[in-house]
Amino acid sequence: MSQTASYTVSGMTCGHCVASVTEEVQEIPGVENVDVVLDTGALTITSADPIDPAAVRAAVEEAGYQLA
Amino acid sequence: MSQTASYTVSGMTCGHCVASVTEEVQEIPGVENVDVVLDTGALTITSADPIDPAAVRAAVEEAGYQLA
Numbered sequence A, B: 001m002s003q004t005a006s007y008t009v010s011g012m013t014c015g016h017c018v019a020s021v022t023e024e025v026q027e028i029p030g031v032e033n034v035d036v037v038l039d040t041g042a043l044t045i046t047s048a049d050p051i052d053p054a055a056v057r058a059a060v061e062e063a064g065y066q067l068a
Helices: A015-026 A055-062 B013-024 B053-063
Strands: A004-009 A031-036 A042-047 B003-010 B030-034 B042-049
Touching: A004 A055, A015 A031, A015 A042, A015 A055, A015 B013, A015 B030, A042 A055, A042 B003, B003 B053, B013 B042, B013 B053
Parallel strands: none
Antiparallel strands: A004 A042, A031 A042, B003 B042, B030 B042
16 A cells, blocks of 8 residues: 655745656665655655655755745 | 957846756866856856857756756
8 A cells, every 4th residue: 555645845946846856756775656746846745654854854845945 | 378258147046946957067079177156147167169059058058947
């Protein structure tokens, strides 16, 4: 069984930003799927086990953005 | 001796966009240096011989942007 977690990312302005966030979040161990929507900033993470929100925050910041 | 040519690029929203434009324009044969300013859209190309403006336009469009 898998679960999803939803976050909102601020500061993304274009598709390159979306790609950067997606890439960083996908690198978190255990993450199975990442969906990022530019217009809304919605970040949805699918995983078998819960992902530490601190890891998500760190990945988003590594990409150069912030969690709203 | 080298010369510079100035253009204005529209549609860039972030540093990734600047990087994309820079990368594509740098690939034009004869281009020695490329400078892109996000805020103004200014694209400055340095070369020994003149660069065909059509090649510049094609490179900018390949990156996903437009000359203003």
